[in-house]
Amino acid sequence: xxxSRRSRKKYRNNNAHQAGxxxxxxxxxxxxxxxxxxxxxxxxxxVACEASHLIPVSVKAKRFTIKPYPYTVEVTFNNGEKKDYNxxxxxx
Numbered sequence: 001x002x003x004s005r006r007s008r009k010k011y012r013n014n015n016a017h018q019a020g021x022x023x024x025x026x027x028x029x030x031x032x033x034x035x036x037x038x039x040x041x042x043x044x045x046x047v048a049c050e051a052s053h054l055i056p057v058s059v060k061a062k063r064f065t066i067k068p069y070p071y072t073v074e075v076t077f078n079n080g081e082k083k084d085y086n087x088x089x090x091x092x
Contacts, residue, residue, distance in 0.1 A: 054078060 030039045031046035035053045040046040054077040061070035062084065071087045 054081070 033049040063072035
């Protein structure tokens with residue numbers, strides 16, 4: 001009876017964390033905003049970042065040149081804000 005207790009205890013100690021060995025580290029967890037790919041340590045910050053990005057609802061051509069593409073477009077975002085973009089400011 002005494003012998004079986006020792007063997008069970010020895011078996012348990014072999015599976016347990018051994019003194020002097022480093023503990024296995026937990027995996028690092030990051031959260032990423034799917035729109036801008038910025039990484040955060042806290043999930044709530046990533047969700048807030050995603051919600052802060054404006055989504056274009058409509059695009060309207062305002063001004064043309066001799067080229068087939070519009071020179072100026074007006075973009076309306078989901079919060080009702082409108083912004084003009086020129087072809088020269090986009091590098092094209």
